[in-house]
Amino acid sequence: MTGSAPHIPVLLGPILTQCAPVQGLWLDGTYGNGGYSRGLLEAGASRVIGVDRDPDVLARARPQPGIDLVSGCFGELDQIADAPLDGVVLDIGVSSMQIDQGARGFSFMRDGPLDMRMSQSGPSAADVVNRADEALIADILFRFGEERKSRRIARAIVAARQDAPITTTLQLADIIKKNLPYPKPNQPHPATRSFQALRIAVNDELGELARGLVAAEAALKPGGLLVVVSFHSLEDRMVKRFMQQRSGNAPRANRYAPESEGDQPRFARVTRKAIEATQEECDANPRARSARLRIARRLEAPAAHTVPKDMGMPEIDLHKGGIL
Numbered sequence: 025m026t027g028s029a030p031h032i033p034v035l036l037g038p039i040l041t042q043c044a045p046v047q048g049l050w051l052d053g054t055y056g057n058g059g060y061s062r063g064l065l066e067a068g069a070s071r072v073i074g075v076d077r078d079p080d081v082l083a084r085a086r087p088q089p090g091i092d093l094v095s096g097c098f099g100e101l102d103q104i105a106d107a108p109l110d111g112v113v114l115d116i117g118v119s120s121m122q123i124d125q126g127a128r129g130f131s132f133m134r135d136g137p138l139d140m141r142m143s144q145s146g147p148s149a150a151d152v153v154n155r156a157d158e159a160l161i162a163d164i165l166f167r168f169g170e171e172r173k174s175r176r177i178a179r180a181i182v183a184a185r186q187d188a189p190i191t192t193t194l195q196l197a198d199i200i201k202k203n204l205p206y207p208k209p210n211q212p213h214p215a216t217r218s219f220q221a222l223r224i225a226v227n228d229e230l231g232e233l234a235r236g237l238v239a240a241e242a243a244l245k246p247g248g249l250l251v252v253v254s255f256h257s258l259e260d261r262m263v264k265r266f267m268q269q270r271s272g273n274a275p276r277a278n279r280y281a282p283e284s285e286g287d288q289p290r291f292a293r294v295t296r297k298a299i300e301a302t303q304e305e306c307d308a309n310p311r312a313r314s315a316r317l318r319i320a321r322r323l324e325a326p327a328a329h330t331v332p333k334d335m336g337m338p339e340i341d342l343h344k345g346g347i348l
Contacts, residue, residue: 033059033063034253034311035315039253039319040067042294047068048070048111049108050073050112051072051105053236054075054115055085071092073094073106074092074094082095099238108244113253116252117229118142129148131219132200133213137191137192138153140219143227150189150191162174164340165221166221168221196215197213197214200214224258228342231332237266241327250321253315255316262336263318268293272288288325289323295317295318298318299317
């Protein structure tokens with residue numbers, strides 16, 4: 025990438041330590057500014073496939089020896105990989121580069137069009153808030169943002185759009201702010217949860233995470249490593265449950281029933297608990313404060329089918345009314 029590096033790779037040090045010795049072919053599922061890809065190469069990987077769904081990322085990136093850039097999503101990584109992988113790194117969520125660009129519409133602190141689309145295609149956040157019914161908006165805010173005042177906010181959004189379409193980030197942030205208590209010192213902005221929820225819905229982030237975990241299982245060679253960095257409880261819960269299930273540590277409905285082929289462990293957990301950033305890293309990179317790192321090693325058993333709800337993914341019909 026040109027210029028300085030605005031996006032600092034979170035928990036890169038612990039990743040390289042836990043995965044040592046790094047070697048072979050790796051796939052970086054969110055290339056961004058290339059921090060993970062470069063770190064993996066410097067640590068010993070022979071080649072890295074850098075994947076990103078954001079066309080701006082691919083347009084700005086410069087060719088680098090050892091890194092092959094590909095447009096794509098998490099759920100396609102098993103098709104993107106041209107050989108069995110020694111490792112997969114998935115950094116879930118939005119990057120600081122995207123947030124810092126007001127024109128992308130991710131930030132409630134910068135005025136811009138209410139967009140939030142990572143791939144810059146398909147329905148936008150403005151389409152959701154202006155076309156979805158009140159019940160669906162409330163469900164999105166509650167299930168994806170864990171916003172307790174979701175119904176009040178949804179009601180206010182529907183009322184506001186009757187006067188004029190909601191088209192900008194600050195317009196939506198103001199509606200939300202007016203319908204929540206004034207935040208106390210050191211509390212997050214009132215719109216934080218709602219913007220997170222809309223971004224997750226617009227980009228189908230939890231669906232992509234679920235498909236990406238399954239695709240990684242199919243693409244990794246025995247001994248290969250699955251590395252996932254998540255930034256909020258919904259993501260981390262899904263990753264934790266997937267790794268528990270695939271390592272044979274999830275509770276079974278009937279512990280006396282004979283073990284089936286589907287019960288065979290596909291992974292061994294490298295990290296029994298999520299790794300968090302040190303205070304030093306948080307001071308240098310505030311985005312690291314909410315980061316959680318989990319790693320698992322692929323075993324010999326063949327990949328198995330699973331569905332998102334088995335990972336604890338919230339179920340919402342995002343296609344209701346043709347919105348998404």
